[in-house]
Amino acid sequence: MSHSLQLFAPPLPPPLSSTRQTPLHTTPHLSLLPRRSPHLQFSLRASSDPSVIVSDSNGVAMSPSSGTSDLSSIEGDAVTEAELRENGFRSTRRTKIVCTIGPATCGFSELEALAVGGMNVARINMCHGTREWHKEVIDRVRRLNHEKGFAVAIMMDTEGSEIHMGDLGGASSAKAEDGEVWTFSVRAFNSTLPEHTINVNYDGFAEDVRVGDELVVDGGMVRFEVIEKIGPDVKCLCTDPGLLLPRANLTFWRNGSLVRERNAMLPTISSKDWLDIDFGIAEGVDFIAISFVKSAEVIKHLKSYIAARSRDSDISVIAKIESTDSLKNLEEIIQASDGAMVARGDLGAQIPLEQVPAAQQRIVQLCRQMNKPVIVASQLLESMIEYPTPTRAEVADVSEAVRQRADALMLSGESAMGQYPEKALTVLRSVSLRIEKWWREEKRYEAMILPSVGNSFAEKISEEICISAAKMANNLEVDALFVYTKTGHMASLLSRCRPDCPIFAFTTTTSLRRRLNLQWGLIPFRLSFSDDMESNLNKTFSLLKARNLIKSGDLVIAVSDMFQSIQVMNVP
Ligand SMILES: Nc1ncnc2c1ncn2[C@@H]1O[C@H](COP(=O)(O)OP(=O)(O)O)[C@@H](O)[C@H]1O
Ligand SMILES: C=C(OP(=O)(O)O)C(=O)O
Ligand SMILES: [K+]
Ligand SMILES: [Mg+2]
Secondary structure, three states: OOEEEEEEOOOOOOOOOOOOOOHHHHOOEEEEEEOOOHHHHOOOHHHHOOOOOOEOOOOOEOOOOOOOOOOOOEEOOHHHHHHHHHHOHHHOOOOEEEEEOOOOOOOHHHHHHHHHOOOOEEEEEOOOOOHHHHHHHHHHHHHHHHHHOOOOEEEEEOOOOOOEEOOHHHOOOEEEOOOOEEEEEOOOOOOOOOOOEEEEOOOOHHHHOOOOOEEEEOOOOEEEEEEEEEOOEEEEEEEEOEEEOOOOEEEEEEOOEEOOOHHHHOOOOOHHHHHHHHHHHHHOOOEEEEOOOOOHHHHHHHHHHHHHHOOOOOOEEEEEEOOHHHHHOHHHHHHHOOEEEEEHHHHHHHOOHHHHHHHHHHHHHHHHHOOOOEEEEOOOOHHHHOOOOOOHHHHHHHHHHHHOOOOEEEEOHHHHOOOOHHHHHHHHHHHHHHHHHHHHHOOOOOOOOOOOOOOOHHHHHHHHHHHHHHHHHHHOOOOEEEEEOOOOHHHHHHHHOOOOOOEEEEEOOHHHHHHHOOOOOEEEEEEOOOOOHHHHHHHHHHHHHHOOOOOOOOEEEEEEOOOOEEEEEEOO
């Protein structure tokens, strides 16, 4: 208890240095140091001044949070903190939750209920609603974070230019019956839509389809057969009845294959998407998710656009894997992105449904290996749009995503327009907790090979440090891993190892803290820290102890991206 094992190397060379350093400068070495007593260096002010950290009984931080740079304070996720205090480290949820915000959840109190229920990221889907509507949601989430101490990140999801229906002239849905003839038209209708008529957003639609093609709505919710083409109108016979929803996705099939005509040439990012992206940058969203990504080029292009436009270029780009093209170019796309989403809704409309589970497994695994956060999305709890309990099959599906150790699960219609958003969130939370616990108890350590992802020798050292620290944490059964990170890189490398204990990630900015909230097992805090690890640790211990988040005797392993070391110690 009075010693710490310290594996240390001198400070990192500048990150861009690509030349291999001499061993003298980079080889970590091992030493056993007498541990200086941290509390001796600690200024009592930070832990004794109640104005610095105040929490209510729900663990919601009440001191001003976002944007403040009070050197003596620490900002953490209020809900996770309450969970930590209540259940201890081991049972804190590791799998993160993204909730799509729609009419059912856009109000301040509904958003607050989701935040209290564990929403880590709020997603706004630019397919629906106006920019003004989305701006109000963003403002409310920001206010919630600021006033109530949450760290909910915002993800903006683009519409993309794939083919979809219009908005049904204001109706919330329309029923298509077997044998009915419906007109799919590219004409602009000024006011009301004629009966049994559907608007299509893509001008080339009437030319691309052929008589005899099968028209599939939302991956099979409704099916039609094209029976006649009259100028801009395409007459279709309903062959599989069902509910048509506004802006539902359309695909057409010929002889059992998805037709990729000129629609395959549509840009991934449409001109409307670029305007939405400008809006997202101006509003300072944390993530931009790109629909129907086909290649890595579009991601690289967007990333350089963001870098040129946004002050700190601190928006992460998430590639949505939802087309056959994206599966073909999967590795390059993930490599170019800051994360990926298994968008099973549209993916299941482009590949046979029975191939979706294997695709999901492959995407989740690849993302983990390439150290990119991955979200499993769509229909996780679809029946909960209408009913207060999930089906057993849905619970099994959620469990499988957690067992695959995806970073995050996403609610779509369940939270956007369902009747039971909070209940759906509770199901995701409780299933995640249970499966994670089962995994730890059973010690089902997967033999996942984590290939080196670093480009420089210094980056490879960071990886090795994180892999070793995570392994030590499991073997020594430590209570928590601490990581001090200015870029988030070391935190994500630790998360990639999926250790048994939670990872407390200390970062210097609120925006990075929000973005780290998408990654498995990370409990991000904002904290001002220096290059002096000893004083960082002292400060952190005092602040966290004052908040009842850790206690004397807890065993902690600390790593940092400023000073490459692994320290093992008991909290003094
Ligand atoms: N901003 C919004 N305004 C109105 N309805 C929305 C909004 N966002 C989502 N929805 C509703 O929630 C449903 C599920 O959301 P999502 O899965 O994101 O979209 P989609 O069904 O278009 O893929 C949508 O079909 C739509 O009915
Ligand atoms: C998440 C998805 O995308 P969207 O909801 O935008 O269609 C999906 O297709 O599964
Ligand atoms: K979308
Ligand atoms: Mg989609």
